[in-house]
Amino acid sequence: xxxxxxxxxxxxxxxxxxxxxxxxxxxxxxxKYKLKERGVESLELFTKTYKTHNDLLWSYYRKGEILKExxxxxxxxxxxxxxxxxxxxxxxxxxxxxxxxSPLKTxxxxxxxxxxxYLKSKYTLHLITNxxxxxxxxxIDVSDLRKYFHKIITSEEAGAKKPxxxxxEFALKKANAKPEESIMIGDDLKVDILGAKAxxxxxxxxxxxxxxxxxxVTFEIDSLKKLQEIL
Numbered sequence: 112x113x114x115x116x117x118x119x120x121x122x123x124x125x126x127x128x129x130x131x132x133x134x135x136x137x138x139x140x141x142x143k144y145k146l147k148e149r150g151v152e153s154l155e156l157f158t159k160t161y162k163t164h165n166d167l168l169w170s171y172y173r174k175g176e177i178l179k180e181x182x183x184x185x186x187x188x189x190x191x192x193x194x195x196x197x198x199x200x201x202x203x204x205x206x207x208x209x210x211x212x213s214p215l216k217t218x219x220x221x222x223x224x225x226x227x228x229y230l231k232s233k234y235t236l237h238l239i240t241n242x243x244x245x246x247x248x249x250x251i252d253v254s255d256l257r258k259y260f261h262k263i264i265t266s267e268e269a270g271a272k273k274p275x276x277x278x279x280e281f282a283l284k285k286a287n288a289k290p291e292e293s294i295m296i297g298d299d300l301k302v303d304i305l306g307a308k309a310x311x312x313x314x315x316x317x318x319x320x321x322x323x324x325x326x327x328v329t330f331e332i333d334s335l336k337k338l339q340e341i342l
Contacts, residue, residue: 113291113313114292115234115292115293115294115313115342116234116235116288116292116293117234117235117236117237117286117288117292117293117294118230118234118235118236118237118293118294118296118342119237119238119239119264119282119286119293119294119295119296119307119312120227120236120237120238120239120260120295120296120297121238121239121240121273121295121296121297121298121299121303121317122238122240122242122247122250122251122256123240123241123242124298124299125220125296125297125298125303125317126219126220126223126227126256126335127218127219127220127250127254127256128218128219128220131216131218132213132216132217132218133158133213134158135216135218136209136212136213136216137154137157137158137161138154139208139212140205140208140209140212141154141157143208144201144204144205149194149196150194150195150196151194151196157190157194160190160193160194161186161187161190164185164186164189164190165186168181168182168185168186168189169182172272173241173272173302175272179243179267183206183207183209183210184199184202184203184206185202186206187201187202187203187205187206187209188202190202191205210243210245210246213246214246214247214249214250214253215249215253216253217253217254219254220319220335221334221335221336222334222335222336223335224255225335225336226335226336226338226339227256227259228259229338229339230259230338230342231259233342234342235261235286235288236259236260236261237260237261237262237263237264237282237285237286237288238251238256238260238262238263238264239264239273239278239279239282239295240263240264240265240266241265241266241272241273241302242265242266243265243267244265244267244268247263247265248263248265251263261286262282262285262286264278264281264282264285264286266278268281269281269282272302273297273299273302273303273306274301274302274303274305274306274307274309275306276306276309276310278306279295279306279307279310279312280310290310290311290312291311293312293313294312294313294314294315294329294342295307295312295313295314295315296314296315296317296338297314297315297316297317298316298317298318298319300316300318300322300324300326300328303316304316304326304328305326308328308329313329313330314328314329314330315328315329315330315331315332315338315341316328316330316331316332317332317333317335318331318332318333319333319334320333321333
């Protein structure tokens, strides 16, 4: 096997259980703002509606077509509008709460700490994430993850987002690493895996749900525990 020195690891949906933490946050927000009384029939419907708008707006944000300040508010403004609630102030309040509450949640995927501790004993680990700077830094600290990583690379710091080559170039330079001695570990086939592959970096696709695909990846796992079998 190729001798790797540097491991670049994604955060959201790879280590930090984004969906579970988001669900808890939405539960808090739904109750705090009494959204049922405002006409939002259920938390599940609110979450589903939000996800549709958020995914679309994030695709614009990744391409640099909207600013994060717009994304943070508009995703909730559009969601509320779908329920007949036209209240920009409420959307801003919910947007602020989401950004302040969600990073305080600490649900990680099984074997996260165990796997990171194992990998740190053998390699130099770096975190590379597209999330908002202040939000991701809080997640890292609250979930006690900072101790594992030598360098933390965020898209805001790099001025580019995965899968753009600029963020991988920035990350390698910051970590003083070469593509041939590095490997990218992430859950997003397009953003993490194909982005790294295009830059000449090997990849480990963390496919928890075993979603079928036709891409040629270096390694593929459905549990973080299997990292110990590969590395």
